[in-house]
Structure formats: C-alpha cells, structure tokens
Amino acid sequence: MARELELDLVEVADKANPPVCRIMDYGKYKYEAAQRAKESRRKSTNVVVKEMKYRPKIGHGDFDTKTRKVEKFLGEGHKVKVTIMFRGREMQHPELGKRILDEVAAEVIDTGRVEVFPKLDGRNMTMVLAPDKKAQAAKAAERKRDKEEAEAGARVTSDHAEVTDSDPPITEIIEAELDANLATDGVAVLDPEPEPATDEVEPQAELDEA
Secondary structure (H helix, E strand, C coil): CCCCCCCEEEEEECCCCCCEEEEECHHHHHHHHHHHHHHHHHHCCCCCEEEEEECCCCCHHHHHHHHHHHHHHHHCCCEEEEEEECCHHHHHCHHHHHHHHHHHHHHCCCCEEEEEEEEEECCEEEEEEEECHHHHHHHHHHHHHHHHHHHHHHHHHHHHHHHHHHCCCHHHHHHHHHHHHHHHCCCCCCCCCCCCCCCCCCHHHHHHHC
16 A cells, blocks of 8 residues: 555554554654754753852942842843852851842843752852843833834824924914904904094194184
8 A cells, every 4th residue: 555655564562462654754753853853952952051150248239230240140041059158267157148149130030030049158148030021021011112102102292293383373363363353343443543632733733723
C-alpha cells in the first residue's frame, strides 16, 4: 500500500505487539520535526541570574543608580541577586541590610517580585528578584493610557486656542446683534449722541425783537 501511494512505511512503536507502523512522507516528517524543535529553542529564554551589590551605608545617588540597573535587568527577563556586603562591626546590624533590600523590592515592584526573601549568607545578606510579567504588562498599559490622555488633552487645548484666535471679541458680537435688532424694529442706529441744545439766544435775535 505504501508503494502504491509512493509514501514510506515507518515503524512508530516497535515495543507494541504487534509493532505499530504508519504510512507517511518520512522526509516531510523529519523536516517538520526539525522546524518544531528549532521554534521551541527560539522561544525558550535563557534565564541569567545577575547580581547587584550594595553596602549598608550606601548613598542615595549610588542606591538610585544600582536600583535602576536592577529594574533594567528584570525588564530584560533576568533574575537578580541583590547582595548586601557587611564589613567589620556592620555585621552587628543586619537590620540595615534588611531595610535596603526592602527598599529595592519596593522600587522595582512594577517590574519584579521577591522570589527568595532576604537571608544571611556568611558576611552577606542576599535576596533574589524575579521578573513579574503581569506587573510589567499592567505598567505598560498604564503608561499607554497616560500617553493617550495627554495627547487628547493637547488636542483639546490646541482646538480651543484656534477658536479663540479666529473668533471676534465678544463685545463686537454683542454690538452687532444689538444693531441688527434695532434695524429690524425700524429704529435707526445713530452715531454717538449729539450735544444737547441750550436755552441761550443769539444776540442778533434779541436786536430784531427790539
């Protein structure tokens, strides 16, 4: 039957009784299997554990710089081992290291989560952070929403500015409507009012009466 179909008879279960065979295009099957294996390797991520070291008395500037790097590593999909290095009498105050580790975890809460909680390891205190895909997706959606709202607000402001610049002042609009109403009622619109008449009599008129 396989020869009639110009296909291959392939044994797929030699331990079965009787053995199981399948009629197929073996060349095509091998090609598709190789492609699936290649795609699987491409999708698999090689997780690398990065390490960031802090000191119990680290300054604010160094803390911010190192923590931004930790956040970057988490965003790239790496785990991060955060290490607090104690020296001398600092070993008597492990709470200082614990406070720093808590601050790091709080700063990167939008990109990572604590996988291994702080613990003493010889003269060091360590904590392991892992990427948090859900938190990263939520943060990305929030940034996108904020960007869209900002762009919408900018468009509204621009449209309002165009209307304000193109429209005449409100006083001119009111005066034009008033003139139109007076003309409709048969009342002439005059220029500024003339000066009122006086009761004074010109001297020539007085001479004529005499």
